Amino acid sequence: MSMFKVFDISGSAVSAQSQRLNVVASNLANVDTVAGPDGQAYKARQVVFQTLLMGASGSAVGADPGDPVSASAGVRVSNISEDQTPGRKVRDPSHPAADAEGYVTYSNVNAVEEMVNMISSSRSYQNNIEVMNTAKSLLLKTLQMGQV
């Protein structure tokens, strides 16, 4: 029953998008922090999506997206990369985290980029939820087949 796989596919996409939204939230929360957990300035994080091919049982098979073995393709977060660009430097000698020249290094989060990322991921989330709702209503109608 291939229609049930729609839930696996869209479910994987929804969970990947919510992970992306989580990363955006932590980036936005840290937009003005001077130090991350390692004592260095916080570095912006980005999720990397990867196609997840699903076998007949709904479980994942080989992860090469060019492989046409399976028609259903979900999504997974393959890794979370850190943005290595240098952080924003502000001169403030009185700040306790200032270096020898009096500069404070803030995180390298770009708030505008993160807001765009947030909108994009919430739209994708909504799209996948709608796909699941449509599949659900079609399946419920299929269950009533023949009850005339």
Place this chain on the structure above:
Amino acid sequence: MINRLTDTLDFQTQALTLRAERQRLIASNIANADTPGYIARDMDFASALKQATGALPIPGQMAATQRGHIQPTAGALSESGLRYATASQTNLDRNSVDMDRERASFAENSVKYEATLRFINSGMKTMMDAMKSPSQG
């Protein structure tokens, strides 16, 4: 003899299976709208249905010259029947999912799935009516 009762529904049954298959394909495309390097896929519904009902040979199907040769079951869909979509607007991550096109195909496919369901239901209703005695009205 008894299978003649349901033979008329066979065509719509194949169509319904293929519609469900296409729904799954489009769901995959929508799920991968943000995946770098993903190429959107879709099926040519008309030729897939012709293959499923035996009006067209399945591409890559081997000739059965002996009685024991295995043949794909009716309604089998070959992976080579899937088409890859080209991006309507190029982008840097080589993703070829066009969200507008996918949403439109998704809506179209769900309406046609429901239509096929309705054809099956009305076919069954006709059959049931034919089986009723005149006194049952």
